[in-house]
Amino acid sequence: MQVLGAAQACGPFIGLCINEGLQNSLMLSNLNSILVEIRSLTDAPVVVYDVYNPFQDNAPLHALAVGILPLVNGGIYATAFQHENIKIAYANAAYGSNQAEFVRLNDIHPTIAGQQKLAEIGLQALGLSHSTKKQKK
Numbered sequence: 001m002q003v004l005g006a007a008q009a010c011g012p013f014i015g016l017c018i019n020e021g022l023q024n025s026l027m028l029s030n031l032n033s034i035l036v037e038i039r040s041l042t043d044a045p046v047v048v049y050d051v052y053n054p055f056q057d058n059a060p061l062h063a064l065a066v067g068i069l070p071l072v073n074g075g076i077y078a079t080a081f082q083h084e085n086i087k088i089a090y091a092n093a094a095y096g097s098n099q100a101e102f103v104r105l106n107d108i109h110p111t112i113a114g115q116q117k118l119a120e121i122g123l124q125a126l127g128l129s130h131s132t133k134k135q136k137k
Contacts (some may be wrong), residue, residue, distance in 0.1 A: 028079045034084045045087050047125045048080045049118065052091040054097045054108035087125035094121045 050073040055062040102114030
């Protein structure tokens with residue numbers, strides 16, 4: 001969200017601002033530190049989710065996020081792939097322009113359907129499948 005706020009202030013130089021912001025990003029630094037710590041403890045696969053567009057289709061920030069997220073997510077991929085056995089769950093692609101279904105109105109958090117979609121793509125990233133059948137008791 002910090003990146004989006006900064007992007008609005010950049011005006012026509014948005015690409016330069018975003019690239020500079022990502023290079024100095026605590027988010028990417030923290031992601032790297034987390035992955036270093038995990039790798040010091042285990043070689044198990046780790047799923048890293050990219051960032052989805054949290055803004056409803058008709059919200060002013062929706063179009064801005066569409067332009068920025070490839071840069072943000074590119075930074076996530078570059079950071080994640082510096083480490084072994086990392087799987088990416090592509091939340092942005094999975095949500096597409098379906099914020100009305102997957103993101104709570106006037107919020108940035110997923111709906112129940114959005115949470116289910118995130119779980120589904122996490123399992124897919126690990127090469128697992130999710131059975132929608134309920135187990136018999």
